[in-house]
Amino acid sequence: MNSKDASRGERRSVRNESGIEIAPLYTAEDVARTGGTAMVGLPGEYPFTRGIHPLMYRKQPWTMRQYTGFGKSSETNKRFHYLIANGQTGLNVAFDLPTQCGYDSDDPMAEGEVGRVGMAVDTLRDFEIAFAGIDLDKITVSLTINGAAAILIAMYLAMAEKRGYDKKTLRGTAQNDILKEFVGRGTWVYPVEPSIRLVGDTIEYCAKHAPKYSPVSVCGYHIRESGADPAQEMAYAFCIAKAYADEVIRRGLPVWPSSSRACPCARCSPSRMSWSERPSTYSMAMYTASAVWPASKMVTMLG
């Protein structure tokens, strides 16, 4: 491309992957048209467009968690210690498919799959071994588990309690987004209605007994990987988040504890702003997954 073409290219509007037109330049006039500075606000304040904490990433950067888990819990424990020794600030646990689908390792359905795509968990002892020697106050743990999440959240809390941690102050996260499994990934255990009830049960339990624990991470990432464009991904994720919120509100819980979702950077601010329109919650914690198609595409674009 010669310089003339390049300069013409810069003036042209482009469409992003969702088919939304992106202008070459945005000014204060665009901000005014979409609600003015009141809709942008300050970080830590409603509508949280600029983040949920006043100092956001200056105070605390993203927690870094490499998705990890394989074989036996003892092998996974070694890997956890290696990652922490090398600067990782949290853990994101991968479970094998039998664990994700609710099968014991010796079930005929589990043949060939035990410890394959993540750690095999059959009993509480597996959790005790996997997290041995890890300070659960310093290293927060994210459990990437959905259909069987209620059981594994219980195992995590039971393991922590046995080690003397107080559930009231224990932090951590479970993915526990079962509706996403129906839309995008296929690893559900129960049908839709009982799955929503299970998610509601875990939220209700944590709200009452482990209030610092995040029992659900609504996840658009798998929906994206299954063919949704970024706008569709957000739409599905918000619909799913609303379904869980409605279940919690139906039970009479006063506050939706927190919500987070996979979100490459350009979607964070609009997501936060949109979520703030729900009167029972307002603030939105985020996580972003970097893997496979969206990330490889991003790397291509940056490269």
Added chain:
Amino acid sequence: MSRGKPVKVVLAKPGLDGHDQGAKVVARALMDAGFEVIYTGLRQTPEAIARIALDEDADVIALSSMAGSHLPFCRKVKPLLEQAGLGGKLWIIGGNLPASDHDELRALGFKGVFASSTRLDDIINFIRANVS
């Protein structure tokens, strides 16, 4: 092809792997190419796949595996397909299949082995060239 009826493909998702996007894309491509495709849905056992292939009188038995259990599964499904009298049918497999496993998959009877990023046309042409 000099066949009187369309080639019938039973496309199965073996084991607990839930990643079915690839299988669905391949199913659509095979249908567009004129094949009749029966997609089994998720979490099929070796016994179920052999039974479905027999019941449907499949010309092609295709597996889609993304989560690394392809070798144990294929070792188990091979004798079941043979016992069902399906040894002469075309067996193929696609998905996350490390190159180091391709020889064993072929030795187990899977004549077509299609790793991720295989072109759809290559799968279609392979079936046309090899189906009996």
